[in-house]
Amino acid sequence: METLDDAKNLWQNTNEVNQPALNKAAVENIIRARIKKEKKSAADYFWLSFAYQILIYAFASHLIIKYWGDGRMMLLCAAGVLLYIPLTVILMRKFKAMLNPPAQRVANIQGNVKNQYTLLSQFFSFKKRFELLSLPLTSVILTGIIFMLYVPGGVEANLTGAAITCIVTLLIYSAAAWFENKKHFVHPLNRLKFILEDIAQVN
């Protein structure tokens, strides 16, 4: 091939795609399947998060009822529940908004990638702030409850042990969050950033 024009000739002479025309039923089937897939993806995330919430609420409710009258235990459990309710609602709303952005005029490639990058990075920033608050608090609450329930003397009598347990719990939570963020946010954001740089490149 001497020039890209030769390729263009070849392309236009031989690249007539003889794809069968789609009928209405086929189009509807494909779209139904994609909607189902998209909903399933959102539902998987929702139910996973919901199951985790149910565990927290069930555990906290159980302890509140069992230790009714014990002010500190009730306070810790209530703090756990109260911490998660508003943050979960906000998280789910933002997730839903990210998944189903309102229909709008189709942007060019550069605009679209920019939008995707902004949307994802905004959600990621919120998630990081959410984690910055929720992970230490969850670790503290969980450590407090465990020591009150299972360690004689509670936190006061075992400050070093409680601190170590709290730090270990926090490290486990942080590691899980780090891996999740890397897979679902850092890598996709890097990829989008690379595409943006590629688009912006002049030479």
Place this chain on the structure above:
Amino acid sequence: MQHVTENKFVEDINRNIGIIHKVSNVYFTDADDRKDASQEILYQLWRSYPAFKGDSKFSTWMYKVALNTAITYSKKGNREVPTDMQTGNWEQLAASNDQRADLERMGLLYAAINTLSVTDKAITLLYLEDNSYDEIAEITGITKTNVSVRLVRIKRTLKEKLKNII
């Protein structure tokens, strides 16, 4: 499913059905990925169709949606190049058969395009599809001058990869 039941959407898509397949072919090498991407493109077209007001050609709008979907749908990094499409294999492929059928040569052309970055793939596809520089600029969001500069570079790259083949 209200919009889908409109015959107009199906008719418009069918008139330009080749765009979906060509974009999928350029961005996805695996047959299953191509099928999946084609369906995703169709779905995104259906979602965006109500917002299409006819202020540009239908094919231009369709390229925008299809390319946007293909570029952001692909999970792979755009520096990733399948090993059998690396430059080293081209001379061997070229020498293997002088009477290569057009379809085979098309396969090689697709493979050469596959080695380009995601943006250059889009520009190349649009150029091969006989879109003007203005249209390419509109679809990609790159300035017309930049399109021209990048096409020179793409031509040089593809010429090197495809010399003596087509």
